[in-house]
Structure formats: C-alpha cells, structure tokens
Amino acid sequence: MAxxxxxxxxxxxxxxxxxxxxxxxxxxxxxxSAAVGLALLIGAGVIWAMGEDPIFAYQTLFxxxxxxxxxxxxxxxxxxPLLFTGLAVSFAFRAGVAxxxxxxxxxxxxLAAGIVGYTISAPHFLHVALAMIAAAVAGAVWAFIPAIxxxxxxxxxxxxxxxxxxxxxxxxxxxxxxPLKAPGPTNKTYDILASAxxxxxxxxxxLNTGFILALVLLxxxxxxxxxTGKGYEWKLVGQNPLFARYGGIGVQKSIIGAFLVSxxxxxxxxxxxxxxxxxxxxNGFSPGYGFDGIAVAMLAKNSPIGVAFAALLLGALNxxxxxxxxxxxxxxxxxxxxxxxxxxxxxxxxxxxxxKARRKVAKAGTAGKSIGxxxx
Amino acid sequence: xxxxxxxxxxxxxxxxxxxxxxxxxxxxxxxxxVTSESGLGDRSFNDMMHxxxxxxxKDFGIKFNVIQPKSISEFKSTLARASEQGFDLIIGSSFDxxxxxxxxxxxxxxxxxxxxxxxxxxxASNVVSTVTKDWEGSFLVGAIAARTTKTGTIGFVGGKxxxxxxxxxxxxxxxxxxxxxxxxxxxxxxxxxxxxxxGKEYTLALINRGSDINFAVAGATSAGVIDAAKQTKTFAxxxxxxxxxxxxxxxxxxMMKRIDNQAYDIIxxxxxxxxxxGTVLTYGLKEKGVDYAMDKYNKGLISDSTLKLVxxxxxxxxxxxxxxxxxFELKPGQKTMGQxxxxxxxx
Numbered sequence: 001m002a003x004x005x006x007x008x009x010x011x012x013x014x015x016x017x018x019x020x021x022x023x024x025x026x027x028x029x030x031x032x033s034a035a036v037g038l039a040l041l042i043g044a045g046v047i048w049a050m051g052e053d054p055i056f057a058y059q060t061l062f063x064x065x066x067x068x069x070x071x072x073x074x075x076x077x078x079x080x081p082l083l084f085t086g087l088a089v090s091f092a093f094r095a096g097v098a099x100x101x102x103x104x105x106x107x108x109x110x111l112a113a114g115i116v117g118y119t120i121s122a123p124h125f126l127h128v129a130l131a132m133i134a135a136a137v138a139g140a141v142w143a144f145i146p147a148i149x150x151x152x153x154x155x156x157x158x159x160x161x162x163x164x165x166x167x168x169x170x171x172x173x174x175x176x177x178x179p180l181k182a183p184g185p186t187n188k189t190y191d192i193l194a195s196a197x198x199x200x201x202x203x204x205x206x207l208n209t210g211f212i213l214a215l216v217l218l219x220x221x222x223x224x225x226x227x228t229g230k231g232y233e234w235k236l237v238g239q240n241p242l243f244a245r246y247g248g249i250g251v252q253k254s255i256i257g258a259f260l261v262s263x264x265x266x267x268x269x270x271x272x273x274x275x276x277x278x279x280x281x282x283n284g285f286s287p288g289y290g291f292d293g294i295a296v297a298m299l300a301k302n303s304p305i306g307v308a309f310a311a312l313l314l315g316a317l318n319x320x321x322x323x324x325x326x327x328x329x330x331x332x333x334x335x336x337x338x339x340x341x342x343x344x345x346x347x348x349x350x351x352x353x354x355x356k357a358r359r360k361v362a363k364a365g366t367a368g369k370s371i372g373x374x375x376x
Numbered sequence: 377x378x379x380x381x382x383x384x385x386x387x388x389x390x391x392x393x394x395x396x397x398x399x400x401x402x403x404x405x406x407x408x409x410v411t412s413e414s415g416l417g418d419r420s421f422n423d424m425m426h427x428x429x430x431x432x433x434k435d436f437g438i439k440f441n442v443i444q445p446k447s448i449s450e451f452k453s454t455l456a457r458a459s460e461q462g463f464d465l466i467i468g469s470s471f472d473x474x475x476x477x478x479x480x481x482x483x484x485x486x487x488x489x490x491x492x493x494x495x496x497x498x499x500a501s502n503v504v505s506t507v508t509k510d511w512e513g514s515f516l517v518g519a520i521a522a523r524t525t526k527t528g529t530i531g532f533v534g535g536k537x538x539x540x541x542x543x544x545x546x547x548x549x550x551x552x553x554x555x556x557x558x559x560x561x562x563x564x565x566x567x568x569x570x571x572x573x574x575g576k577e578y579t580l581a582l583i584n585r586g587s588d589i590n591f592a593v594a595g596a597t598s599a600g601v602i603d604a605a606k607q608t609k610t611f612a613x614x615x616x617x618x619x620x621x622x623x624x625x626x627x628x629x630x631m632m633k634r635i636d637n638q639a640y641d642i643i644x645x646x647x648x649x650x651x652x653x654g655t656v657l658t659y660g661l662k663e664k665g666v667d668y669a670m671d672k673y674n675k676g677l678i679s680d681s682t683l684k685l686v687x688x689x690x691x692x693x694x695x696x697x698x699x700x701x702x703x704f705e706l707k708p709g710q711k712t713m714g715q716x717x718x719x720x721x722x723x
Contacts, residue, residue, distance in 0.1 A: 074453040177536070177567075185471040185540050203483055204456040206449060232620060277449045287446040322454055325443050326408065326461045332444055 030300045033297075035345040036313065039338045045087040046328055046337065057330050064323025065316035066322045070204050071323065077207040077277075078316030081286075082256045083214035084269030085293025086311045087221060088262045090302040094225065095258030096238030101146055101161030102266040103290025104168030109267025110137035114281030115180070117192025127195040132271050141261045142168060147259030149263020151252040157259075169284060176283040187283040198276035208276030215308070216222040217265065222304040234258055266290065295339055314339065407432070407440040407643055408463045410454060410480075413472035415444040420595060420616045421635060425469060425492065428636030432643040437645050451476035459484040465646045467639055469493055471540070477503060488651055489644045492635060495704075502653035506638045506665075509658060511547030512693055513631045513666030514591070515700040516686055518551025520629060520668065521589040522559045523682040524611070529560040531587035533578050533601050535569040535594035543703040544615075544631075545591045550700055555685070559598070566597050575600030583608050591615070591626060602627055611677070620673035628677055630669040637665065662694045691695050 044054035065075045066245045085102050090097035099105075113135040122130060145164060149155040177187040198208040225231040236244040245251050269289060274281050293315060299313065300306030321335035409429050411422045429440045441463075445454045451473050457467050459480060468477055469492040481489050481500035499505050521530045534541040534608040549561050564587060566578045575597035579590050583604065590599035591613040598615055599622065605612035606623040613632030614620065621627075638659055645651040650681055659665020669687075670678075692698040 065456075070457060077449075077453060089683075185538060187536070187538070203479065205453040241505070254452060273449070282448055285447060285449065320444075322443065323457060323461070326441050326458055326463075329441070331442075332446075 007148055021205065028303070028306065031349055032299045032301070032306075032310070032342075032346065035342050035349070036347060037340040042341055043334060043338050046334065050330060052071030052075070052328050052330050057324055057328050060327045061320035061324045065320030070202075071319065073202050073207050073286050074205045074322075075312075075316050075319040077205045077315075078319045079311050080207065080211045080214055080276075080355055081269050081289040081305065082296050082311035082314055083211075083218065084265055084272060085289045085343050086300060086307040087218060087293075087304060088265035088269065089290075089293040090256055090297035090300055090304070090307055091221060091225075091265065092240050092262035094302040095234040095254065095261070095262075096241060097150065097255055098145075098158050099143065099146070099161060099259060099262045099266075100294055101164050101168075101290075102160060102262070102269070102293050103286065103288065104161075104165040104267035105142045106270040106273075106286065106290050107168045107172045108142045108270070109135035109139040110270025110274045110285070111175060111189075111281050112267070113196075113271035114176075114189045114192060117196040117275060117280075118190040121193060122195060124195045127163045127193070128198065128275065131192075131196050131275055132268060135267040135271035135274075136264035137267070139265070139270065140263040143259045143263025143266070144256075147256045147263075150259075156294065163306075165290070166372065172281070172285045175212055180281075182280070188278075189281040190281045197273055197279060198272065198346050208271030208272070210276040213268075213272070217268070217296040218304045223300070225304065262343075266293075269293075292339070295343050298343060344355045355369060405436070405438045405643075405647060406462065407438055407646070408458045408461070408466045409440055409442045409639070410451075410458065410466060410468040410473070411442065411444045412456075412468075412472070413445070413447065415425045415446075418596075421469070421493075421633075424617050424633070424635045425467075425639050426636075428639030429643070432640050432647075436643065436647045437720060438643060438647065448472050452480060455480040455489075456483065458486045464488065464491060465643065465651070467642065469635070471495070474499060488646060488653065489617060490639075492638050492642075493556055496656055496658075498629035498654050498656055500654070504642055504651065504653060504655050504657065506642075506657045506659055508633050508635070508638070508665050509660030509700075509702075510631070510633055510666055511543050511702055512660045512700050513633070513668065514544045514547030514593075515551035515554075515693070516661070516689060517591060517629060517631045517668050518548035518553075519686050519689055520551075520678055520682060521548070521591065521611075521613065522552035522555040523685065524628060524678060525559065525587075525589050527586050528556075529562065529586040529588065530556065531562040531579070531585075532564065532588040533575060533582065533592050533594055533597075534563075534565040535597055536567060537565040539703060541565070541593055544591075545601070546621045546703045546706070548591055548699050551689070554689075554698075560586070566594055568597055569595030571597055572600030572603065576604045579604035579612070580608070583610055589613065591631070593631075614669070618671065619671040620669050620671055622674040625677070627674060630646065630672055632667050632669050634650045634659065634665050634667065660693075661690055 043335040047054040047057045055061050064071055064074055085106060085219065088102045089099060110303040116131040116134040131234055146157040146160040149160055176189050180189045182188055182190040198210050200206055200208045233254060237249060237251055241251050273285060278285060296310040296314060299310035315340060317335045321332040324330055325332050409425065414422060416422055416426060432438055443454060443458060445451055451485060455466065455476055465488045471494055473491060474494055475490055477491055479501055481503050485502055487502060491499055491503055491505040493508050494505050496507050530552060532545050534545065541710040545563055552559050552561050562582050564578050564582060566574045566714045568574050575592065575594055579601045582590055588607065589611040590601055592598035593615045602612040602614065602619065605626045611626060611628040613628050616633050618632055619627055619630045689698065693700060
C-alpha cells in the first residue's frame with residue numbers, strides 16, 4: 001500500500017506542475033474575458049450616446065445570437081470560417097511566424113476547391129476529399145512565398161503577407177471574372193457538382209458539415225501541438241529560436257513547415273465556403289475572414305481550445321449584430337468597433353508584459369555590470 | 377340594478393374595444409431595407425433607395441430598419457431571420473439576392489417581400505420585383521450626345537464587360553444612331569466599378585480617339601470619367617443618381633435610375649393594402665423610372681432644339697412607336713465587342 005519515496009515526489013511535482021498549469025489557464029481565460037468585458041462597457045457608452053438603450057441593444061444582440069434554433073444555426077455559420085482561419089493564424093503564431101496572409105491563402109484554396117468541384121466527377125466522398133486536398137495545396141503554395149523569403153533571406157513575413165493579400169484577391173478575381181467565369185450577371189465560376197457539395201443542415205442558413213470538420217481539425221491540432229515531438233519543436237522555435245537552434249532543431253525548416261501547415265488550414269477555410277456555403281467561387285466572397293482570424297488567434301492565446309471559444313464569440317457578435325440592426329437603430333458597425341477595442345486591449349496587454357520583461361532584463365544587466373565593475 | 381349593471385358592462389367593453397382599435401391604428405407599418413453588399417454610403421444605388429424609404433417614412437408614418445449584410449453568403453440567413461421579426465415588408469435589391477430570396481420566400485409564404493432592380497421573371501408568389509428599363513434612359517442620353525458632339529464621335533465607359541452593362545450600351549448606341557447614323561460610338565470597359573483612376577485612363581484613351589462626350593456606367597469608377605472630362609474640357613454623362621454637380625459645366629447630363637421611386641411605390645402598395653405578390657413592376661420612361669437630369673449645373677449645355685427633339689423621342693417611346701432594344705432580348709450574334717451591335721434604326 002505504501003508508495004515509494006520516488007512515487008510520492010513524482011506526485012508532488014506533478015501537483016506543482018498542475019498548479020502552474022491552472023494559474024496559466026486562469027490568466028489565459030481572465031485576460032481575454034476582461035478585454036471583452038471592457039469592450040462591451042465602452043460599446044454601451046457608445047450606444048447610450050447614440051440615444052439607444054444599451055441593455056436592450058445587448059439583449060437583442062444576445063438573443064439574436066443564441067435564442068431559437070434559427071439564430072443559433074446562423075451563429076454557427078458565422079463561426080465556422082473563423083474556426084479555420086483562427087486555427088491557421090494561431091498555429092503560425094505559436095510557431096513564431098506571423099502569418100497574416102491567411103486571407104489570400106484562403107482565397108486561393110477557395111478557387112482551387114471551386115475548380116476541382118466542377119471540372120472532375122467522382123463519387124461524393126472522393127470528390128469532396130479531392131477538392132479539399134486541392135484547396136489545402138493551393139493555400140500552402142501561396143503560403144510558401146512568404147515562408148521561403150523569411151527562412152532563406154530573412155525578409156519580414158508581415159510585409160510580404162500584407163502585400164500578397166490584395167494580389168490574391170485581384171488574381172482570383174481575375175480568374176472568376178474572365179477565363180473561368182460562368183455565364184450570368186455575377187462574376188463567379190461554374191456551380192460545383194452535387195457530388196462535391198458539403199451537406200447543409202437547415203434550409204434557413206448555410207451551416208454545413210464543414211463545421212464538424214473544423215471541430216475535428218481543432219482536436220487534431222490540439223494533439224499535434226501538445227502531444228507530439230514536432231509540436232514541441234514548433235513551440236520551442238516560436239518561444240526562443242536561438243535556444244531551439246542550440247538544441248539541434250532546424251529553425252529554417254521549422255518556419256517553412258509551420259507556414260505550409262498554416263496555409264493548408266487557410267486553404268480549407270476557403271474550401272468550406274465554396275463547397276458548403278456558396279457552391280461556387282464568387283469573386284471577393286470573403287468579408288475578411290482571414291483578418292478576423294488574427295483577432296481570434298489573439299483572443300485564443302494561440303490554443304486550439306481557445307480558438308473554438310474565441311471564434312464562437314466573434315461569430316455570435318456578428319450574427320447577433322444583424323438582429324440588433326433589425327430591432328434597434330444601432331448599426332452593425334458597433335460589432336466591428338467592439339472587435340477593434342478587444343484587439344487593442346489585448347495588444348496593449350502584450351506590450352506591457354514585454355515591456356516589463358525587458359525592464360527586468362535591463363535591471364539584471366546593469367546590476368551584473370556594477371558587480372563586474374567592482375571586481376575590476 | 378340589473379340593467380344598470382348591464383349598461384356598465386357594455387360601457388366597459390366599448391371602452392376596451394376603443395382602446396384596442398386605438399392601439400391598432402397607432403401601430404406603424406414596419407419595413408426592412410436589406411442593402412446590397414456595398415451598403416449605405418455608396419452615394420449611388422443604396423443611398424438612392426434609402427431616400428425612397430425616408431420619403432415613405434415622412435409621407436406614410438412607416439418605421440424602417442436598414443440591415444446591411446457584409447457578404448453574399450449572409451443574404452439567405454439575413455432574409456430568413458428578418459422574416460422572424462414581424463416586418464410587414466422586406467425589401468432587398470441586386471441580382472445576387474434573387475436566389476436567396478426565392479428560397480426564403482418559399483419558407484415564409486406569409487411574409488411580404490420585394491426585390492428591386494432585377495430581371496423580368498417573377499421571383500415567388502409573395503415577392504413583388506421590379507425591372508428598371510435603364511436602356512430607355514440610355515437611349516435618350518445617347519440621342520443628346522449625338523446631337524451635341526462636335527467631333528462626330530462619342531464614347532462609352534462601362535464598369536465591367538458584363539450583360540447588365542451591355543444593356544446600357546445598346547440603348548445609348550441606338551439613341552445616338554437614331555439621331556445621326558454617321559456618328560461613331562466607341563465602346564470600352566474599364567474592368568472595375570471601384571477605381572476612378574482606371575476610369576480616367578480609359579476615358580482619356582477614348583478622347584484621344586476623337587470622342588468628346590463619354591457616358592460613364594461604372595459605379596465609383598465614373599468619378600474618373602467625369603474627372604477626365606473636366607481635364608480635357610470635354611463632356612461626361614453621369615449614371616444612376618444625378619451626378620451633374622460633381623463637375624459643373626462638364627457633366628452634360630446624368631442618366632438617373634429612380635430606385636427611390638420604386639421602393640416608395642412598393643411601400644405605398646403595402647400601406648394601401650394593394651400589395652400583390654408575384655407581380656413584376658416595370659420602370660421605364662413611361663413610369664418615370666429613368667430620366668436624364670436637368671438642373672442648374674448643366675444649364676445651357678444642351679441646346680433647346682436638342683431638348684425639344686429628345687422630348688419628342690420620349691413621347692414616341694412612351695407611346696410605343698419606338699421600341700428600344702433590350703440587350704437580353706437580342707438575337708445571338710447581334711452583340712459582339714467592337715461590331716455595330718444592331719442595325720441603324722433608320723435603315
């Protein structure tokens with residue numbers, strides 16, 4: 001019955017580790033929640049200044065997002081693309097690469113899925129799988145440009161990604177307006193075949209099986225990031241590339257790998273929209289899902305579980321915002337404002353933390369120097 | 377005692393009924409305006425429609441909410457959820473909303489819908505839709521251009537090379553050729569509805585080829601067409617809303633689409649209890665759905681004799697003596713880029 005000393009100390013250590021985990025988790029939940037709460041408070045002030053009742057406005061917003069099956073399904077529809085793009089961004093952030101080119105990678109993924117969706121014919125599952133693979137590959141190809149520039153030449157990926165986004169928008173726009181345009185008044189490609197369609201759950205909204213795929217993907221990434229050696233390598237490179245290099249990890253390879261995986265997930269975001277929502281590639285269909293993914297990743301503190309909640313939050317705000325617009329004179333732009341305030345607050349928190357850390361290092365540095373000076 | 381009691385009860389019931397009817401009379405008709413993707417503030421289509429709602433609010437005491445979807449994927453769920461909010465009428469616009477509204481209208485057969493500025497096919501049994509005969513308005517401004525040009529060459533700058541825009545061109549071409557079979561009509565498409573700089577380049581190219589009046593049918597790109605006219609001291613013709621004020625003296629006129637009237641009229645149908653789903657309303661010259669703009673900014677630019685002639689043309693179109701060809705009803709092969717699209721009406 002009696003446990004050995006070693007076993008007991010093991011338990012003790014794991015207890016300490018768990019306490020650390022819990023504290024980490026608590027801060028990870030507390031800070032974003034505080035940011036959301038503060039943003040809602042500021043939003044309430046704005047609504048009040050517009051001459052509307054903030055409580056009623058928020059009530060319609062909440063009910064519009066969650067009350068009744070129709071509203072809830074619509075909320076999940078808004079959430080789905082953010083699950084994909086949020087995961088793509090957060091995975092890259094965790095590995096130390098700022099892939100803010102998810103928007104462009106998603107557009108190419110969408111176009112590829114759209115083309116495969118109508119050009120080939122295959123049994124349902126195979127067709128969907130092929131379209132998804134094409135989308136993932138297309139997203140990865142577009143992500144390869146900033147990846148190779150960063151890894152080989154040290155070019156800042158933020159700048160490259162930012163410039164590649166409009167190029168992707170215009171290029172896919174060109175393809176869907178001219179060489180691949182289906183006849184008719186709108187600039188879109190031909191409708192995909194029925195065998196490539198993702199099943200929609202209801203008639204009133206376009207929520208489809210892509211939502212389930214997103215959840216599965218989140219679970220897979222949680223396992224990769226927390227339970228595999230590769231995931232640990234990526235995390236290490238993200239936290240301290242120098243240390244990782246001394247530890248024998250190929251940093252360049254790791255950067256390229258992280259970029260490609262992130263691009264693949266971004267491409268799948270496009271596939272879900274084309275195969276599940278639109279059933280064709282529409283020129284400029286995205287209202288900025290790739291950019292919203294950045295907000296999701298920041299809110300989620302780069303964890304897949306966090307992504308699920310953060311995407312649901314933004315999805316609910318966007319979905320409820322539509323109903324709020326129907327019942328009050330508060331426009332939907334309020335939701336965009338709330339998002340912006342949340343991001344600002346989180347960014348400010350990040351800046352303060354890193355500023356504090358730097359001051360600590362600087363203090364330790366000067367202390368060391370004075371001791372050294374005394375010795376000399 | 378009993379009769380007294382009865383009287384009291386009757387009185388109470390009457391008062392209660394009065395109160396109910398009073399409430400009923402005070403309940404305003406609620407209308408939803410679902411914008412197309414570009415939303416409010418586009419200084420063109422959606423803003424024009426919004427004016428119609430504001431006018432209806434003033435005249436009929438209706439209440440309205442503006443709902444602004446941010447992408448085409450939101451149209452369906454937005455229309456479906458608006459149908460749950462007890463609106464008396466939901467008005468949308470644009471070709472992209474046809475399919476979403478068709479499906480949602482079937483799901484909510486008791487909800488009244490309207491779809492503005494779409495094709496001639498009925499949408500559903502509870503939807504009133506409208507067609508704007510912009511080709512008739514383009515016909516008149518084409519005639520004005522052909523009468524006013526000094527070089528004998530006029531131009532057309534479309535936003536994109538798509539059927540809806542060809543519809544304007546055919547009307548413009550037909551009007552110009554009817555007035556003067558020898559006039560040259562140059563056709564070009566800038567490829568964008570949002571870039572004035574590109575619009576300006578295309579217009580300057582047309583001007584280099586001898587055109588001195590250019591019709592802009594290109595959304596926000598039109599501003600560049602007008603800018604080019606100002607720079608080269610030639611004329612531009614505006615579109616959708618009255619754009620004469622953008623460059624006084626250089627905008628010959630504007631081909632206005634009165635989207636505001638369409639929204640106003642359909643709201644009036646609901647107010648009067650005359651709304652009949654499944655009908656398609658046409659807005660041509662006859663219904664004052666299209667017109668050319670005359671105001672203080674283009675005063676004196678068009679000669680009186682031209683105006684007189686154009687008014688005669690208008691009467692003939694309204695009377696059905698002239699049928700302006702509609703692009704969607706042309707025979708195959710009648711419209712290819714760079715070719716005269718149709719025979720000159722005088723032949």
